[in-house]
Amino acid sequence: MPTPSASPVRRPVASLWIGEKLHYLNQICLLSHVRQGHPTTLYCTDTVTNVPEGVTVRPASDIMKIDMDIVRQTSESFLSNVFRYKMIQATDAVWIDCDAYCHKPFPDEMTHIFAGHGFRGALNCGVVYIPKNGELMAQLLDYYENLPAAPAWFNKQQRKKIDKQETSLPQAVRIYNAERTAFGPQAFTWFAQQTGDFEKALTPDYLYPVPFQLNDVFYDPYGRVEGHFTDNTLSVHLYTNGTKPWWRKNVPLPNSYAARMCAVEGVDPAKALEE
Template identity: 70%
Template sequence: MTLNRRPVASLWIGEKLHYINQLCLKSHLLHGHPVTLYCTDKVTNAPEGVVIRPATEIMEIDMALVEATSASFLSNVFRYKMIRKTGALWIDCDAFCHKPFPDEWEYVFAGHGMRGALNCGVVGLPVQCQLMDMLLDYYDNLPDYPAWWGKKQRKQMDRNTEKGGLSHAAAIYKTERTAFGPQAFTYFAQQSGDYDKAMTPDVLYPVPFQLNDVFFDPYGRVEGHFTDATVSVHLYTNGTKPWWRQNPPLKNSYVARMCDQVGIDPAQALGE
């Protein structure tokens, strides 16, 4: 395959990819995007053509903090440091490439779901820009409370902190999981004046998170959510029911059809 489009990259914390992750990474290769997967461990089941690099090339990964929060917490920091260092487009490992990303797209992000907030599952930013500076400063110099929190969240965080045993970052995460992901991205895009650069949800997140079971429904009409502008399809593995992680997708479901199209055998990389 000819890899002559803009490079994309992601992070994997763990030793084994699930078949959905294999599917999504390979889909970018098939559309001509060089794919780099930064890893904390030795990953042996990445699709052929995916370049494996140590995550430490971008930043040190605090595994104790990962244990106290989640892999997604560190990925929220990692993606911006990766973009600044390499200029690659960030893709979550559950973002399926429907069509190639145009090279001329400088700001790549969109709203998602049914609430209108921005998501950061697929992100492209100029290496030097105010939004990037704000995001990195937020993660490197965490405030007492995120600026957009109200009294309810602040009181809840105080209770989490009083319980002891949590770092400041973990206490914020335990109070509101998305405070390091979509909430932060949305707030700082507003502050930098870049919020209006957001693409419409159909470009990157055509199916709302609340409807993610449709990907596994053999009678679902996933493509009914797509438009001519759709480039990426987020599969939302953080909301996938355990059954679909531990069993192959049903024949004719969107995920099963895409596995056939891309050449991924789900039975070889099921969850435990």
């Protein structure tokens, strides 16, 4: 009898977790990549007690030192924005946010993986791959490693918000206080425009088929989430930062997208709720 063919080994994906416990939505998102054949690594700053089986755990320090004082003064997202590009450069893996659900595998030949999201069209970097030796990578890392007095795209009001803060604060904190997204989508969009990579963006249906303004639909038992998908859809962003507290602390309603994907991935949501 012929030997059954093994599942294809696909390109690696990776993410970062700052904290000690994953939410069930994070668990299903990580497992979805494992199920699709992607070697999946979770870099951690702490000992995470409920990483699903099949996900490789590595210390975040393998990629870079995480300054927890900066995290406490800003948010986990600030340093994750630096981390994702350093991770891509070091490992050539695709960055996935822990709330990005893998609908279909990422094609091996896809050299630029990023897209616009929401209704405004700005680029997001929740799922991203860019060439590790390209100009966009160089400009992003230079920005993070040599923070300017103010980002080039800041307007007068944003610059005033920086100037009003104590100069003793770390520059990253001052910029973050002036504009929370200055290290994420804003920076990625700006530098992609400078290097010409903006034109290489995928359409939103590839990575962000549901606009973030409509993220309640994932928890609606009558919501037709798949109606947003197209044949292009590779990833479904669940936008946990915008999830209402009720959904973070309670199991999803039967037949909602969140509940159905828990069943697909074999996750009991009751065991991983926000406390």
